[in-house]
Amino acid sequence: MRFDTDFLEERFHYFNHQIFNGKLSPIPFHINHGVSRAAYIRSLRIQTMRGAKYCKFQFHASDALDLPKSQLEDIILHEMIHYYILSHGIEDTSPHGQIFRKMMKSINESYKRHITISIRRDKTMNPQRGSDKKCCTAFLVTAEIENHGIGLTFCASTRVRNIHHALRTDHRLKNIQWYAYRGSSLYGLPRVRKPKLYNVTETLFSKIMENSTPLDPDTGWHQFLA
Numbered sequence: 001m002r003f004d005t006d007f008l009e010e011r012f013h014y015f016n017h018q019i020f021n022g023k024l025s026p027i028p029f030h031i032n033h034g035v036s037r038a039a040y041i042r043s044l045r046i047q048t049m050r051g052a053k054y055c056k057f058q059f060h061a062s063d064a065l066d067l068p069k070s071q072l073e074d075i076i077l078h079e080m081i082h083y084y085i086l087s088h089g090i091e092d093t094s095p096h097g098q099i100f101r102k103m104m105k106s107i108n109e110s111y112k113r114h115i116t117i118s119i120r121r122d123k124t125m126n127p128q129r130g131s132d133k134k135c136c137t138a139f140l141v142t143a144e145i146e147n148h149g150i151g152l153t154f155c156a157s158t159r160v161r162n163i164h165h166a167l168r169t170d171h172r173l174k175n176i177q178w179y180a181y182r183g184s185s186l187y188g189l190p191r192v193r194k195p196k197l198y199n200v201t202e203t204l205f206s207k208i209m210e211n212s213t214p215l216d217p218d219t220g221w222h223q224f225l226a
């Protein structure tokens with residue numbers, strides 16, 4: 001069996017009430033075809049152009065994984081523990097730290113589950129079905145946000161000019177740089193139509209940059225708009 005949004009939603013709702021006392025807020029589900037991760041919770045610190053910030057969570061799962069239902073459920077539960085810790089602002093010692101392990105152990109014991117920390121996916125992930133190809137192209141822009149590190153965003157090609165202008169006139173932003181991105185995934189990030197920058201993890205940032213070519217504004221990069 002493979003993940004789909006109906007299954008994720010139904011199981012999330014069920015486990016939320018059975019195991020988490022209904023303490024998890026609804027979360028949007030996204031299916032990808034990636035072969036490197038079975039599932040993950042993305043947390044986005046969103047910086048709006050008005051300077052406000054808020055945290056948004058997304059549940060991502062790959063349909064490249066073909067496993068028995070109970071194992072998919074254990075993966076969902078693993079991610080729900082992450083989501084519980086993140087969304088309640090609990091400080092753990094590491095991503096799978098003491099609190100994570102304690103919750104995992106207690107759920108495994110009380111509900112006869114087999115949640116684990118490392119998910120073996122080498123043999124179960126099927127790359128033929130997943131799109132491991134460099135299929136996603138997008139405009140990418142990065143900028144240094146005053147006191148908030150580097151933000152990035154993928155941008156709809158029709159909005160490049162408007163967004164470039166809006167970013168350039170925002171005095172809190174420095175070193176605005178555009179790229180042509182060509183990679184296997186947009187990692188759940190949207191192609192924005194309004195100026196908006198996302199803070200992503202360092203790992204994701206470097207993964208994205210590996211597949212990006214800088215566009216020099218002085219050398220006619222708007223050819224990419226064609």
Ligand SMILES: [Zn+2]
Nearest residue numbers: 078082096117
């Ligand atoms: Zn984990």
